[in-house]
Amino acid sequence: xxxxxxxxxxxxxxxxxxxxxxAGYAVDTAPGGQQADLLVHSETYDAILLDLGLxxxxxxxxxxxxxxxxxxxxxxxxxxxxxxxxxxxxxxxGADDYVAKPFRVEEVLARIRALIRRTAGIVQSELRCGALxxxxxxxRVTLDGAVVKLTSHEYRVLAYLMHHRRRVxxxxxxxxxxxxQDFDRDSNTVEVFIARLRRKLGAEFIQTVRGLGYRIAGExx
Amino acid sequence: MILRSLRSRWICASILWTAGLLLIMHMLSxxxxxxxxxxxxxxxxxxxxxxxxxxxAGFIFARRGLAAFSPLRxxxxxxxxxxxxxxxxxxxxxxxxxxxxxxxxxxxxxxxVERAQRTAADLAHELxxxxxxxxxxxxRLTAGNPQLSDNITRQVERMxxxxxxxxxxxxxxxxxxxGAGPSPLAERAAALLRTMSKLHAEKxxxxxxxxxxxxxxxVQQEDLDEMLGNLLDNACKWAxxxxxxxxERVASTVEIVIEDDGPGIAPDLRARVLGRGVRADQSKPxxxxxxxxxxxxxxxxxxxIHLSDxxxxxxxxxxxxxxx
Numbered sequence: 001x002x003x004x005x006x007x008x009x010x011x012x013x014x015x016x017x018x019x020x021x022x023a024g025y026a027v028d029t030a031p032g033g034q035q036a037d038l039l040v041h042s043e044t045y046d047a048i049l050l051d052l053g054l055x056x057x058x059x060x061x062x063x064x065x066x067x068x069x070x071x072x073x074x075x076x077x078x079x080x081x082x083x084x085x086x087x088x089x090x091x092x093x094g095a096d097d098y099v100a101k102p103f104r105v106e107e108v109l110a111r112i113r114a115l116i117r118r119t120a121g122i123v124q125s126e127l128r129c130g131a132l133x134x135x136x137x138x139x140r141v142t143l144d145g146a147v148v149k150l151t152s153h154e155y156r157v158l159a160y161l162m163h164h165r166r167r168v169x170x171x172x173x174x175x176x177x178x179x180x181q182d183f184d185r186d187s188n189t190v191e192v193f194i195a196r197l198r199r200k201l202g203a204e205f206i207q208t209v210r211g212l213g214y215r216i217a218g219e220x221x
Numbered sequence: 222m223i224l225r226s227l228r229s230r231w232i233c234a235s236i237l238w239t240a241g242l243l244l245i246m247h248m249l250s251x252x253x254x255x256x257x258x259x260x261x262x263x264x265x266x267x268x269x270x271x272x273x274x275x276x277x278a279g280f281i282f283a284r285r286g287l288a289a290f291s292p293l294r295x296x297x298x299x300x301x302x303x304x305x306x307x308x309x310x311x312x313x314x315x316x317x318x319x320x321x322x323x324x325x326x327x328x329x330x331x332x333x334v335e336r337a338q339r340t341a342a343d344l345a346h347e348l349x350x351x352x353x354x355x356x357x358x359x360x361r362l363t364a365g366n367p368q369l370s371d372n373i374t375r376q377v378e379r380m381x382x383x384x385x386x387x388x389x390x391x392x393x394x395x396x397x398x399x400g401a402g403p404s405p406l407a408e409r410a411a412a413l414l415r416t417m418s419k420l421h422a423e424k425x426x427x428x429x430x431x432x433x434x435x436x437x438x439x440v441q442q443e444d445l446d447e448m449l450g451n452l453l454d455n456a457c458k459w460a461x462x463x464x465x466x467x468x469e470r471v472a473s474t475v476e477i478v479i480e481d482d483g484p485g486i487a488p489d490l491r492a493r494v495l496g497r498g499v500r501a502d503q504s505k506p507x508x509x510x511x512x513x514x515x516x517x518x519x520x521x522x523x524x525x526i527h528l529s530d531x532x533x534x535x536x537x538x539x540x541x542x543x544x545x
Binding site for chain 2: 009011012015016019053080081082083084085087088092095096097098100101102103104105106114118
């Protein structure tokens, strides 16, 4: 899963970056409206954290513009403006959630998780597939009850596939959702992660659909 | 003796004037009769009648001159009651400059209040980023020193609550100095319910609204949002599955009722949760000042808030606001 953090306060952006990376996300940050606008149009994100008081373009203007141009990525507004009048404006501007500063990172993480799940049409926080279970709140994968150690990229590949298990996910789509922008993608290809996941979990969980991509086998979530 | 009432000064002046006039007229008529003795004994009913008419006309003019003060008083009262922002209307030449000065003063004061409110808002917003940083630092401490982390977090939350509380009050006080434009209740309620359904999406609540679309309240829109937002957010936090919002006009006030099917608040706790800084249950996150803000705002507009049991099983909040 890949998120974009739009925050002009550098130290706060750094801390959010650290917390989200720790929680298993590929994270990009943008310090201002223009950079955010560029990234949103060139990259693909599963969720966006948006500050409103940005230098240059105001966050709300940006959000309205994105929604008008058909960008439906879930957006959580993270701002110092905490009055109900401003919250209504934010939600009506196209935001999916609103958290006022100061906030607990835990809460923001939980809300982003829920937002991504809802967007994928999933209700519970633990995704299951036979003996395999992925707990999104703890970023933990267990097989028959035993914890499986995964690297952050392996976790992202598996999490993305399990969130979108009703369909086939192409290699390009996976690539777009597991790397941060500045990451060197050539040395760690999707194929390598899939092979490692099959080694750790057993070959039967991830199917290759020739010419199309990958999908998680089995029915129950 | 100093006469304080304008009316008595006016009457006093007219009596003195008339008395002087009579005295001079008496002298003149004595001289006239001495010069023309043939006029003695002539009576003119017409002259008496004309004199009476003139007196009545004078009386009416005097009354009308003073009558300008009564509408002035009404318009001033309207400004005080926030129904108008300036004293309107045309007044006699002597009064008009006073009214103009008064209007200039009102406009200046409004600007000053607006400036103060903006400063308060800026201060609040600028405080929140460092508070957010502090909170993050505290959270990172959780592993090493959980107690310290917890203490810092709690203090940051308290500071935030106070900043929010006083910001809401400052905004309300500022809007109180302007005229509180009528706000469409049903429209604002619908906007807030949209917001609630997003913010509490995980709970999958049923939110029901029944408010006549024509209902207007004499409350600034931002303040109405703040009151409804706090009450609905509370209801959504505690509800098991259902929150209902209704309103109706009762005489000159509008009664807004918000109910939920949550656990409710014990009767002996109700008065306390409306006070500042008390939370009925510390287990749910949220500002302990939420209900206190609503009460303060309601009272600022001459309204009130009452808590009771809801037939749905949870809390029933009755918010009384002035209708428009």
